Amino acid sequence: xxxxxxxxxxxxxGAARFLTGWREVEGLSCVVNTADDIEHAGLYxxxxxxxxxxxxxxxxxxxxxxxLENDTFVCAEALDRFDLGWFRIGDMDxxxxxxxxxxxxxxxxxxxxxxxxxxxxxxTASVLPMSDEPVRTLFETDGxxxxxxxxxxxxxxxxxxxxxxxxxxxxxxxxxxxxxLLERAETILIAPSNPITSIGPILAVPGIRExxxxxxxxxxxxxxxxxxxxxxxxxxxxxxxxxxxxxxGRGLAHTPVAAALLWRDVAAGLVLDLSDRxxxxxxxxxxxxxxxxxxxxxxxxxxxxxxxxxxAFARARD
Amino acid sequence: xxxxxxxxxxxxxGAARFLTGWREVEGLSCVVNTADDIEHAGLYxxxxxxxxxxxxxxxxxxxxxxxLENDTFVCAEALDRFDLGWFRIGDMDxxxxxxxxxxxxxxxxxxxxxxxxxxxxxxTASVLPMSDEPVRTLFETDGxxxxxxxxxxxxxxxxxxxxxxxxxxxxxxxxxxxxxLLERAETILIAPSNPITSIGPILAVPGIRExxxxxxxxxxxxxxxxxxxxxxxxxxxxxxxxxxxxxxGRGLAHTPVAAALLWRDVAAGLVLDLSDRxxxxxxxxxxxxxxxxxxxxxxxxxxxxxxxxxxAFARARD
Numbered sequence: 001x002x003x004x005x006x007x008x009x010x011x012x013x014g015a016a017r018f019l020t021g022w023r024e025v026e027g028l029s030c031v032v033n034t035a036d037d038i039e040h041a042g043l044y045x046x047x048x049x050x051x052x053x054x055x056x057x058x059x060x061x062x063x064x065x066x067x068l069e070n071d072t073f074v075c076a077e078a079l080d081r082f083d084l085g086w087f088r089i090g091d092m093d094x095x096x097x098x099x100x101x102x103x104x105x106x107x108x109x110x111x112x113x114x115x116x117x118x119x120x121x122x123x124t125a126s127v128l129p130m131s132d133e134p135v136r137t138l139f140e141t142d143g144x145x146x147x148x149x150x151x152x153x154x155x156x157x158x159x160x161x162x163x164x165x166x167x168x169x170x171x172x173x174x175x176x177x178x179x180x181l182l183e184r185a186e187t188i189l190i191a192p193s194n195p196i197t198s199i200g201p202i203l204a205v206p207g208i209r210e211x212x213x214x215x216x217x218x219x220x221x222x223x224x225x226x227x228x229x230x231x232x233x234x235x236x237x238x239x240x241x242x243x244x245x246x247x248x249g250r251g252l253a254h255t256p257v258a259a260a261l262l263w264r265d266v267a268a269g270l271v272l273d274l275s276d277r278x279x280x281x282x283x284x285x286x287x288x289x290x291x292x293x294x295x296x297x298x299x300x301x302x303x304x305x306x307x308x309x310x311x312a313f314a315r316a317r318d
Numbered sequence: 319x320x321x322x323x324x325x326x327x328x329x330x331x332g333a334a335r336f337l338t339g340w341r342e343v344e345g346l347s348c349v350v351n352t353a354d355d356i357e358h359a360g361l362y363x364x365x366x367x368x369x370x371x372x373x374x375x376x377x378x379x380x381x382x383x384x385x386l387e388n389d390t391f392v393c394a395e396a397l398d399r400f401d402l403g404w405f406r407i408g409d410m411d412x413x414x415x416x417x418x419x420x421x422x423x424x425x426x427x428x429x430x431x432x433x434x435x436x437x438x439x440x441x442t443a444s445v446l447p448m449s450d451e452p453v454r455t456l457f458e459t460d461g462x463x464x465x466x467x468x469x470x471x472x473x474x475x476x477x478x479x480x481x482x483x484x485x486x487x488x489x490x491x492x493x494x495x496x497x498x499l500l501e502r503a504e505t506i507l508i509a510p511s512n513p514i515t516s517i518g519p520i521l522a523v524p525g526i527r528e529x530x531x532x533x534x535x536x537x538x539x540x541x542x543x544x545x546x547x548x549x550x551x552x553x554x555x556x557x558x559x560x561x562x563x564x565x566x567g568r569g570l571a572h573t574p575v576a577a578a579l580l581w582r583d584v585a586a587g588l589v590l591d592l593s594d595r596x597x598x599x600x601x602x603x604x605x606x607x608x609x610x611x612x613x614x615x616x617x618x619x620x621x622x623x624x625x626x627x628x629x630a631f632a633r634a635r636d
Contacts, residue, residue, distance in 0.1 A: 042360070042420040072392045078413030081438050084420075091409045095396030102360040102402075120399050 005029060006311070007185035011198020012036065012048040013065045013235050014224050015191035016055035021303030023056060025311070028125040029181050030056075033193070034110065035130075035137040035166060035201035036148045040087045041079060043097040044104050047149075048198065049114055049129060050096060057121040065235025067093045086154050111175040128181065130202045133172040137197050138165040139246075148197065157242045161249040164196055169204050182211050187314045190221035192295060194239065195262045196246040198224075203266065212266035220269035220314040223256040226295055228275020255279055260286045268317065271295065271310055289313075323347060324629070325503035329516020330354065330366040331383045331553055332542050333509035334373035339621030341374060343629070346443040347499050348374075351511070352428065353448075353455040353484060353519035354466045358405045359397060361415040362422050365467075366516065367432055367447060368414060375439040383553025385411045404472050429493040446499065448520045451490040455515050456483045457564075466515065475560045479567040482514055487522050500529050505632045508539035510613060512557065513580045514564040516542075521584065530584035538587035538632040541574040544613055546593020573597055578604045586635065589613065589628055607631075 054060040071090030143159035269289035291313040372378040389408030461477035570576040587607035609631040
């Protein structure tokens, strides 16, 4: 862990989009949610890890919301013949999954697979799973208990959620390196990912929440919730619907204030979108510093500027 | 097993090419070599079974010599990043392998997987693996002991073979249905596949050779060796080289007479190519009936005629 190292807690799409602005930043380490991982067609799929790695490699397909740019879906279509086509994995993305599955079957821990994966994609940043032990998000809904991808992909987020469970969380331990990273990082960021299903599992790994509470002054979060601008792209719309549903299940309204309420004990600051300036006062009243910025920045230049602003905001505690 | 059922012992390329002429024939059941099966990138690959299924489905890529027509290799190329690219599987072909691997991991026997695979490809013919137990061809060479695909694909068939072993053969049993099929079939054909590495393992499964010796009058073979015409296509050239190498390892010259010598106890007749008519007398002297035909028939019409001729030849014992 370097002197000025930056740790980022990450989910999938939101984190991957945000991280496009951080590719040039040195000393970056990502701790990634693995509670959405799924075994499909015999493959161990780790959607958030892959989104983060592909983003840092400059190859994330932001338009689709997951996987690799310019990927094809020849295998996924051929899987239809065997009724395995509902969860689509791109052909290039499959190579990552095949390789990962082989290593895991050989007994290589997920954290070591992630380390090698970052190497295979020539990343300068580190990528750590939140835990080497399996943790799985389960939704209790009016349509029964559904696994994350089942709910989001197969059922399109439609059943009404009554609660969210994390199977395996009690016995999960932080992956090797995670505690050391978070103890020593100069700055800790919470990426704009779903607070319940993406960041929630990371915070729930025994020890992590307490650690961040202790280092709260070092932590700032970027709001995953933007309500002043309508979601536009298909992945934005889909994720907003799931976010709204899981927040409602916790009795929370879908505004940046929800992020403040959920993270006030672990973060000292919250970055909110230009379009959500009206919530700033309420968030400050909850004891959080605020930065208003263009969270949904589109161009590479704007994203790099967002990164600079967030970093300056985080360091402003000094 | 139907009254006029036809059983065919099959390897990969040679059998797949031959079977293109048999798609309209009723009562066909294929018993397929599985000693070339390989686990690669965590996938259970069964090249000969797939070649036979794809051929009977009218989708075999004869030009490449394996796999599906019009397949793409996006995943295989992406596997290069992880040093898993040496054994190439097409993207559509991958779907078959993923599905098969999942079922085998769930404990479904290979024979049941093959049955379902034939159904998924809407075949009228049955496809049976020679055995549900793993049997693996191993080459002892001047470059060490090599598995089949290692020798053929990775080492391009170049090391000098000193002997061929079948690991696991002693404890292998014929797959469910194989003995019943071969006991009751009206006609048994040996497809033009490598006599040592493709047909050899099938005959070596305990009980099969004795069964065929007993039913020898019902069995005719199609010579996999044609020397009167030079191999032309890349798969023909590659397979001729491997065949020549393994026959040399048994002290046999690469002519149709080798097939007669290897199969005289299990087959009553041998079909040899028009271009190899000069060997007919020698083969008859070994106690085999002969049929001279256009084994390398190219057009669908010629192949269907070859099938008719072979079937008439087999039934001519009556």
